[in-house]
Amino acid sequence: MSKLPNWSVSEEDAEVRPYNSLALKLGQHWSVVGKTGSGKTRFALGLLEYYRRQFPHVPRFVLNSTDDEMPEIHAPREYRGNHPPDVSFDPTYTTVWIPDTDDLEAYSIWLLKILYARKPAIVLLDEIASLTGYSVQVGILEGHFKLLKQGRKKGVVVINETQELSRVPLVMFRQMEYFAQFRLNNDVNEMASARRYLEVDKKDYHQPLAPFGFHLKRTGNFPSREYRSMHELFG
DSSP, X not given: OOOOOTTOOOHHHHHHSOOOTTOOOTTOOEEEEOOTTSSHHHHHHHHHHHHHHHOTTSOEEEEOTTOOOOTTSSSEEEEXXXXXXXXXXXXXXXXXXXXXXXXXXXXXXXHHHHHHTTSOEEEEESXXXXXXXXXXXXXXXXXXXXXXXXXXXXXXXXXXXXXOGGGSOHHHHTTOSEEEEOOOOSOHHHHHHXXXXXXXXXXXXXXXXXXXXXXXXXXXXXXXXXXXXXXXHHO
């Protein structure tokens, strides 16, 4: 084989991968928002699995700050406690960190460890508000920001999940490639933020019609589209 980038796979591996119908690439970040019970977490986990099948050589990391059950995760290796776990780049399992409390410094250290390995990685952050300390003055952690901004050049994918748009740093959305909006609480500010990120006018906007439906927008000159379920997107 000719010389390939370090995130490529062998011809044998490429043959067994399913067709990448979404044309997803490494280095593209996601924001997935929606209220409790809207289907956003199942979508985020489905997205994690989609990336795993397309890029089986890339390690996966999950910050489960809410300690929710995530049976869909492939080959999880769990670490509990506030000490940031070691960053292993063995792609045969998924590193899942379940902290006892929200230690923002520990979160930042862990994300920087992933970044400074300077390798492709797929990172799922289950609740962005945990990384802001649920503060009224919403800021962004150094480790989170650097992983988003610098990680894309190394093939890092960050899937950011949250219940409230108002608890998410605006600077985070500027690093996003995809924005998926499930049903939100009927809050004026939340709806206004959703319209802004979807780039639709107030008169053209509505909450997703299906119980587990969502709007999906890719940055750039791509129109937003509504899906009835994650299965309609992933196939």
